[in-house]
Amino acid sequence: MADELGIDAFTNIQDALNIALEREKKAHAFYRQGAKQVDNTGVRTLFAELAVEEARHISRIQTFIDKEIMREM
Numbered sequence: 001m002a003d004e005l006g007i008d009a010f011t012n013i014q015d016a017l018n019i020a021l022e023r024e025k026k027a028h029a030f031y032r033q034g035a036k037q038v039d040n041t042g043v044r045t046l047f048a049e050l051a052v053e054e055a056r057h058i059s060r061i062q063t064f065i066d067k068e069i070m071r072e073m
Contacts, residue, residue, distance in 0.1 A: 014069050021061045028054035 005023075007016055028051055035047035 014065070017061055017065050017069065021058065021065070024054055024057045024061060028058060 006019055011019075031047045031051035031054060035044050035051060038044050038047065
């Protein structure tokens, strides 16, 4: 699994967080686009809720990077 993510024993925390951030952004875009394209109201609502959740993940990771990682530089 680590191989699929591009993370290994030599990956530093900043790189790992950047990988996580990009994956969250892709997931967010996927759910937003899906919510626009599906006809089923239940699925559209679920995708919209998942997009909001992914946006929260993006915010949490970015906040951590800004507070902890950038502070160390």
